Amino acid sequence: MTPFTRTGAWAAIGAVVLYAAGVLLGYPALIGLAVGLTSALCCAAVAVSVKSRVSLRRTVSPLRVTVGQAALGRVEAHNPSRWRSPALTAVDRIGSIRIDLPVRSLSGGESRVVEYPVPTTRRGLLRLGPLTLLRVDAFGLLSRAQRQTDNALLWVHPRVHALRPLPVGIVLDYEGPVTENSRPGTVTFSSLREYAPGDDPRRIHWKSSARTGNLMVREHVDTTEPATTVVLDTRESVFGDEAFEHAVEVAASVASSAWTAARPVVLHVLAEDAAALADAGAHTDLDRLAAVSRCADRSAVDLVRLVEDTAPGGALVVVTGEDASAVLTRLAGQRRRFTTVVVAVIAPGACGVRRRPGLVVLSAPTAEETAAEWNRFVGGS
Template identity: 40%
Template sequence: MTDRRPVDTRSRRPVATRSRRGAAQERTGTVAGLTNVRTRLVGDRDDVAADAVVGVVRLWRTAWRLARRSWDEVSSVVTGLGWTVLALTVVAFVTGYRFGLREVVVVGWAGAVLVVIAAIALLGRSRLVIRMSLPQARVVVGGEAGVTVTAENPTRLPSVPTTVELPVGTGLVDVVVPAVAPNGSHEQHVPVPTTRRGVLDVGPLTGVRADPVGLVRREVVWTAREQVVVHPRTIAIPSTSTGLVRDLEGQATTDLSPADIAFHAIREYVPGDHPRTIHWKSTAKTGAFMVRQFEDTRRSHLVVGLGVSRSEFDDDEEFELAVSVAASLGARAVRDGREVTVVVSERTPEFAKRPVRAVQTLPTVTPTRLLDAFASVGLADACLPVAEVAGIVGRDTVGISVAFLVVGSTVGVAALRLAASRFPVGVEVVAVVCEPEAVPRSVRVAGLTVMTIGYLEDLRHALHRSVSA
């Protein structure tokens, strides 16, 4: 029997062709979905030419990164004089050899020698480890303050002399560090000027490496920036010397209160009185309910206001005296544990459309915090006068008992009386007029005491005279 099976007449070559086309489409679709650099350069090609193109581009990118990094390093150390000398050297060589000018060629070679010396000066690195420390970050005006620069050599070879730069305020101090022995150290004290009150930025300590001519300059920052706070000069005022402020419990007033400390009298009971105020012995004697009555007491709340308007002071010396007076009064009140508010006028920006009617309240948590704030207080051309400052403080501060207004000699009595009238009734207002080298005196005006002092020490005597009066 003949086995007749169906014969598959399809050719195998089309099958192979179709499988290769499908693999190509699959590969093309995969590459088309990528967005890397190779796809943008050669697409889906994977032959030798495509690999060569990719290799050339990668080599170019690497060379460009190295060239850019080298250029950044060179430009960061070459000074303006260095670029000028380099340009003149190139121009001298080209011009001298082109036109046969020997003198110009000599200038070119001189510039080349300077460039080589500058390059040699940058070779190597410092073996030193340099630190900076502030033994005292806060100091009074005229006190001693300084920075200790310590250089250590942890290597086995001696170091070479070097120079480091130390910015102090607006100045710059060059500190010369001599050669340090192996595993040795060297300390040097750099004084900080404290002739004026303020906050001085000290540092960062920068190591400088440069050639003798100044063509190149490399800086290494060793430390961070620190601050030296120069406090205003203050005077010790005894806690009982003010005479205007009573004990911490408060001073008795003529206002009567049903519950307080200062006993006043006994009266008959009226509906609404608290049962705890009943005086039982008097009740037993009279046969009617009698209650205790007290005088209302108020806790002492001091206000120290300092004017900072330039028009209210004759010169900077007068303003410094006023800052010392305000700082002395505020610091003494904080040390005594009293409730105190210290304010200065807020500055108006230069391009503001209208004046800023506000005051700046200085921190009174500790005397140190208060003196730190006073170190940054300065004169301003556009700010509120003392009368406006008194009005804002009198309106926003509750329970004021005594207010000290520290002003300059250009403020008249009329302006001081206007400022005193801005406080609530019953507030004792004392105006301290600061006039350097003036004869101290005290004048009592209606609702106002005007004290004129010429030196800071006169403040203590003026307050003592106030007690006697």
């Protein structure tokens, strides 16, 4: 069914009212106006009933950005017919935001590109689309939308703050992830990356390759190396919206500092839906942190259980919004399994470094202040 524009809806209502008034009051002029409006609506219906042959294709570059980094959407309109197309509107959506992109008339065989900025002011997994082609008649009475492409995803990663790497013990291999050279039973999956010449074809992850259109290979880490284990609390009861964003930035910064030092990182996120992430095409820990959200159905017991289920060795960093004594006591018990235990508490009004038996508590209201406290602690000042 062809939808009315706002003008078209008023025209249809006006035609009905004018016709009724003309009949009841005996004014032929009103009936004539009603017939005129009806004729205009019929002409509009004929104009938009013909399906446009113009095709649209959307690309987004880059597909992965950090908060605040520029991302550009490009819509290419192509007219494959021999005849000139009328002016059209390409309509894209970014979440709940509608983007209208005017496309001028295209001659036969002509293509034109329209660009628009994609907002990246907030961390998250942005869904773009569907992209539709909107055709409106010359009077602006009726419109017709033709769906062109499916949804696309833009991964907006959290900001990363410069942190000194946390000592985790003796690092056995500074070359980072290894596979063939590791002893049997010491290798575990770490992440996915694009295939490079020389990679073992047996490590190709076919499901992700089919989804992305590029060959993706599995990367592994040697679990005999001391790792930095990062656990992110996602409980809604301990984080407000802004505090949670700072917590995600802290988790990303801790992981990034270990990556920079070529040390293994193991990230655990409370209540994470691994299957949904895989279906969305998450490849890295930063992808996982881009998609993370707060959960309402988890407790402190779940957080402690998640920590206790992690593999031992190296350093443990727990990012949370709660510094309850009972929780800290349970986390301090992890000192027997890790060389260093740090709890980063992101909470309004909190600031400073506290040393408790078995762990260190860093408290700050923002990621920037947490980074400053972290660097002072690791630097020993």
